[in-house]
Amino acid sequence: MMNDKFKDECGIMGVYLKNKELNSSSYVYYGLYALQHRGQESAGISVNKDGKIVTHKETGLVSDAFKGNVLKQLKGNIGIGHVRYSTSGEDGVTNAQPLTVNHSVGQIALAHNGNLINDSALRNMLEDSGVVFQTTIDTEVMVNILARGLRHGMIEAIQRMVEIIKGAYALVITVGDKLVGVRDPYGLRPLCIGKKDEDYFLASESCALDAIGAELLRDVEPGEIVVIDENGLTSYGQNNWVKKKACIFELIYFARPDSVMDETSVYAARHEAGKILAKESPVEADVVIGVPDSGIAAAIGYAEASGIPYGVGLIKNKYIGRTFIQPNQKLREEGVRIKLNPLKETIKDKRVIIIDDSIVRGTTSKRLIAILKQAGAKEVHFRVTSPPVSHTCHFGIDTPRRKYLIGAKKTQEEIREILGADSLAYISLEGLNQSVGGKTTFCRACFDGEYPMEVPILNAND
Numbered sequence: 384m385m386n387d388k389f390k391d392e393c394g395i396m397g398v399y400l401k402n403k404e405l406n407s408s409s410y411v412y413y414g415l416y417a418l419q420h421r422g423q424e425s426a427g428i429s430v431n432k433d434g435k436i437v438t439h440k441e442t443g444l445v446s447d448a449f450k451g452n453v454l455k456q457l458k459g460n461i462g463i464g465h466v467r468y469s470t471s472g473e474d475g476v477t478n479a480q481p482l483t484v485n486h487s488v489g490q491i492a493l494a495h496n497g498n499l500i501n502d503s504a505l506r507n508m509l510e511d512s513g514v515v516f517q518t519t520i521d522t523e524v525m526v527n528i529l530a531r532g533l534r535h536g537m538i539e540a541i542q543r544m545v546e547i548i549k550g551a552y553a554l555v556i557t558v559g560d561k562l563v564g565v566r567d568p569y570g571l572r573p574l575c576i577g578k579k580d581e582d583y584f585l586a587s588e589s590c591a592l593d594a595i596g597a598e599l600l601r602d603v604e605p606g607e608i609v610v611i612d613e614n615g616l617t618s619y620g621q622n623n624w625v626k627k628k629a630c631i632f633e634l635i636y637f638a639r640p641d642s643v644m645d646e647t648s649v650y651a652a653r654h655e656a657g658k659i660l661a662k663e664s665p666v667e668a669d670v671v672i673g674v675p676d677s678g679i680a681a682a683i684g685y686a687e688a689s690g691i692p693y694g695v696g697l698i699k700n701k702y703i704g705r706t707f708i709q710p711n712q713k714l715r716e717e718g719v720r721i722k723l724n725p726l727k728e729t730i731k732d733k734r735v736i737i738i739d740d741s742i743v744r745g746t747t748s749k750r751l752i753a754i755l756k757q758a759g760a761k762e763v764h765f766r767v768t769s770p771p772v773s774h775t776c777h778f779g780i781d782t783p784r785r786k787y788l789i790g791a792k793k794t795q796e797e798i799r800e801i802l803g804a805d806s807l808a809y810i811s812l813e814g815l816n817q818s819v820g821g822k823t824t825f826c827r828a829c830f831d832g833e834y835p836m837e838v839p840i841l842n843a844n845d
């Protein structure tokens with residue numbers, strides 16, 4: 384079955400323990416565990432002891448990739464880790480991260496979340512100069528460019544790489560005695576800094592810092608390079624800083640609700656979006672329910688603002704992993720409900736408002752409405768905490784081609800009819816903006832087509 388949600392990118396984690404006798408691998412492991420929602424296809428950890436790097440990576444969940452004694456064998460006070468959802472290149476262990484290269488100045492390990500839009504051009508250029516690639520992922524392009532610049536020193540090598548690569552990226556790198564974090568000049572992909580005593584941590588989301596008992600210090604700024612070594616943390620700005628355009632979809636859907644990103648609480652933003660939706664698009668009803676997990680906070684907000692009681696209306700099976708075999712069309716028609724099952728006690732004979740984070744293709748929303756009606760709902764009113772998705776993301780989020788985005792092709796009334804809802808309303812762009820505190824520092828290109836940088840020209844249907 385084709386995906387009907389935007390797909391997470393990847394999660395990255397970096398650890399620097401001041402005491403060189405300690406091992407970073409357990410911290411990386413528990414950090415990755417907290418970031419598992421960002422990628423379930425592979426997991427990997429590289430540890431660095433005195434410049435010597437050892438890596439272990441496997442396909443599957445973090446708990447599958449690091450079984451038995453594997454963690455104990457990864458020794459080193461500096462560690463980086465990665466959980467992958469494939470946005471570029473095929474999946475499989477060859478494309479798992481971190482990637483390592485040997486260079487005359489030492490070994491480098493790098494893990495990346497994001498997507499380069501000039502990957503093909505750079506790959507061709509490197510191949511023309513004799514580079515043989517082992518993987519199909521853009522991360523290998525970055526590692527090669529980085530390695531080429533290392534004779535100028537590490538900071539200059541990273542600055543040179545940032546000048547050349549275009550797109551969205553958050554990186555954790557270890558080389559020599561250092562842990563390095565880099566965020567692209569728009570800050571499209573998230574990366575934050577944590578601290579516990581004299582130890583430093585880098586993570587895609589602050590929930591990973593909570594998991595290991597570290598305190599959130601701040602975000603890595605757009606275009607910033609942070610270098611952590613025995614002298615603590617040093618920040619290097621970038622000449623090509625443009626302006627902050629962090630991905631707003633992190634707050635709408637990707638991130639865990641207990642994370643704080645770009646100084647914005649994910650839970651609070653979703654809750655506020657629900658309140659705003661209630662004001663923008665009220666409707667008479669008996670109960671408000673949310674689609675787990677990202678619709679729950681918004682449903683509570685909608686209920687509070689409207690005075691209509693909140694109810695648990697859909698129960699999610701939490702144990703569906705990446706190898707889950709989707710039921711075929713016949714089974715779906717017969718009503719198998721494996722991922723989400725309606726709670727009849729909440730729904731039967733009620734006018735139901737259901738809150739979801741987005742409508743991408745529309746297939747899941749249509750199915751949800753049908754199962755609520757099968758469960759006895761008298762009316763179903765669909766409310767969405769993002770505006771219609773009408774453009775493809777080029778920055779590391781797996782989006783269907785534009786011709787499959789229902790919001791790009793149909794009017795709101797046409798979509799309502801296709802979904803079978805009694806009413807349909809999306810939050811406005813202005814309302815979404817308010818829900819994240821009125822900041823204009825977010826990319827919203829999948830809604831308004833205003834990409835923060837030049838993107839590849841696609842044909843009308845892409």
Ligand code: SF4
Pocket residue numbers: 389571629630631632633775776777778780826827828829830
């Ligand atoms: S286009 Fe949408 S999904 Fe992609 S970075 Fe921008 S806001 Fe995020």
